[in-house]
Amino acid sequence: DTEVTQTPKHLVMGMTNKKSLKCEQHMGHRAMYWYKQKAKKPPELMFVYSYEKLSINESVPSRFSPECPNSSLLNLHLHALQPEDSALYLCASSPSNYGYTFGSGTRLTVV
């Protein structure tokens, strides 16, 4: 298995909803990442987990809450989002500096 799987592929949520994005990999990678990508922009790093511990939080608002239940899973819990949070959310994993594998992303729309 050489993939990073993200679910759901599309999500529409209201500003008072609570939802979660899920990311899964079975490549034994010990670093996992959440990125946010707005239209026509490069991905922006949000969080990094290394060996299941949060190692980097790029000043992300608390309405985004990451969780790494085990070495294969990464979740992003969403609560009280704003319309400007609408974006493509990408998960990635990496064993080292020699390549990051990205998932196909969750396209989130906040209404």
Add this chain to the structure above:
Amino acid sequence: GDSVTQMEGPVTLSEEAFLTINCTYTATGYPSLFWYVQYPGEGLQLLLKATKADDKGSNKGFEATYRKETTSFHLEKGSVQVSDSAVYFCALSDSYGGSQGNLIFGKGTKLSVKP
């Protein structure tokens, strides 16, 4: 801090034309360099990589050479196809003492190939 600069797009070419997308970087350590491709509506796919100076990465007819003297990693393809239409991101990952680096992206270059 570390940064990546790539040529502004969009780039429009006819099928079978030669492609060059310029990428230069600034880094204090010993970065690994990457090209990622993003097709419409999809996530990022690793196209090729190089981990040290003078390495040449290649894949699907694309190639790029890690030039430390010019701090560059230009992407080239001899004959583009309509299916190559996508956004291309140059990126670097730096490491310090073997620790995990994080990806730093250029702004992306949109390529459109016309039949």
